[in-house]
Each structure stands twice: as C-alpha cells, then as structure tokens.
Amino acid sequence: MTEQATIQAKKRTGAGTGAARAVRRDGNIPAVVYGAGVDPRSITIAVRDIAKHYQTGRFTSTLFMLDVEGEKLRVIPREVQVDPVTDQPIHADFQRLVAGARIRLFIPVHFNNHGDSPGLKRGGVLNVVRHEIEFFCPSERIPQYIEADLKGMDIGDSLHISHIKLPEGLQPVIRNRDFTVATVAAPSAFADAEAKPTAAEGDAAAPAAGAAPAAGAAPAAGAKAAAPAAGGKAAAPAAAKAPAAKAPAAKK
Numbered sequence: 001m002t003e004q005a006t007i008q009a010k011k012r013t014g015a016g017t018g019a020a021r022a023v024r025r026d027g028n029i030p031a032v033v034y035g036a037g038v039d040p041r042s043i044t045i046a047v048r049d050i051a052k053h054y055q056t057g058r059f060t061s062t063l064f065m066l067d068v069e070g071e072k073l074r075v076i077p078r079e080v081q082v083d084p085v086t087d088q089p090i091h092a093d094f095q096r097l098v099a100g101a102r103i104r105l106f107i108p109v110h111f112n113n114h115g116d117s118p119g120l121k122r123g124g125v126l127n128v129v130r131h132e133i134e135f136f137c138p139s140e141r142i143p144q145y146i147e148a149d150l151k152g153m154d155i156g157d158s159l160h161i162s163h164i165k166l167p168e169g170l171q172p173v174i175r176n177r178d179f180t181v182a183t184v185a186a187p188s189a190f191a192d193a194e195a196k197p198t199a200a201e202g203d204a205a206a207p208a209a210g211a212a213p214a215a216g217a218a219p220a221a222g223a224k225a226a227a228p229a230a231g232g233k234a235a236a237p238a239a240a241k242a243p244a245a246k247a248p249a250a251k252k
Helices: 017-025 047-054 188-195 199-205
Strands: 004-011 028-035 038-046 063-068 071-082 089-096 102-112 125-128 132-138 146-149 158-160 180-185
Touching: 004 047, 017 028, 028 047, 038 047, 038 063, 047 089, 102 125, 102 180
Parallel strands: 004 063, 028 089, 102 146
Antiparallel strands: 004 038, 028 038, 063 071, 071 089, 102 132, 125 180, 158 180
16 A cells, blocks of 8 residues: 655645745745545645655655644645756645545556566566556555566566456556556567578578589679580680781892
C-alpha cells in the first residue's frame, strides 16, 4: 500500500494572481483541495513540505493526510505546477478521498527475477515499454507499485498486462487489448551478427582466385587470350608478312 504522510497546511482567503504571488514571497505555495461533492478549498503549504515529497518521483501516486489547522483531510495529489527555471513546485491540486471512492491514477511497475530470465542471462536487454500503468483503484487500497515477474523470459519474448498478477480491485484503464509492458530484446552485437554474413559465407559468395569464368562469359577488357589446353592443336600462325620491295640497282 502507498505510504500516507502528513502535510501541514493553512487556510487561504485571497484569490487571484496577486494573492498567489504574495503566498510565494512568504516561502509557501498556493494549493486547492477539491472533490467528494464538497466545494473546493484554498490552502497554503510550505514549499519545503511539498518539495521533499515531489522529488521522490511518486508524488502523484502517494496518499497524504492534509492537516489544515487541525482538520484532517485524506487526499492524493493530482497536479503540480513547477517553476520553469528552478523546477520547484509553485502550485498543487489535491483530490479529496472518501471511503468507497474509486480513483484513476498511474502506478509504477517494478520488475523482479532478472536472474531467472534466460534471455537476460544470454546478454539480452530488458526493453520497458511502460514504466507506469494507469488503473482504476479503490481509494482505500492504492498499491505503491505493481510487480512484474521476468522468470523464464527469453530473447524475443514479451510481457503483457495479462501476465501480471494485480492486487484486488485494481483494473487497467485500457481494457480492450492485452497491451505490452516490457520485452527482452537481443543485444546489438547479436543483432549485427545475424544481419551481416560471416567470413566463410563471404568467401563462398566471391569466386576463388584464378577460377575460370563461367561458360559464355566475355573476357575482361584488355585480357589476353588463354593458352591452348594440353594436347590441343596449336593456334594458327600469324599470316606471313610480304617481302619488302628491293631497291633498284644503281646505274654505272
């Protein structure tokens, strides 16, 4: 189950941009609590109390108890606005939770038994398609994460949502298909070896040095005629040259 920490808050009466800036100048951030059929309530929270939870990366999937000047409100963060320069929270929205309510939220996926995966042992790579999955979940039983088992997965295998044992009451928002959560992919060296021919295959494809060309193949440009085969008739001699004309005798 998700941890339930307590955040101290105070009531906020002002509204608008000017009032929000005044809250931030005092080292606080403006926030709103809504839901459960009750009018939204404006509050202020110290920046340090939000920042330490926001930096965990699980802020919007963690239950909190807001202590608004003694009044306890069970909530879950829904949206956080951050400063584009400092990356610090500057506004937050919380949804009030009541018993029996079902909420929609993203829950992280943890992958177990890496050592029992034949594909990973052979050097395969775990390709995570979904680090988080969106679920409909009862507000009383929100898991901190769900666990996916990699045991027996070989190279080329896929892990689908149907392969994951879900806690009671948890239902994926996507119901019309068995979507992929992760795959075990071949390492890049293995993929390159399959794509490229081996040295032996390359030698077989190329003609051996000195091999005779195929029958009917035209000789390469500038190549000399091959010598006659042993026992064959010699090639006809070249035509005899005509004798050169004699010069006329000199007169005495």
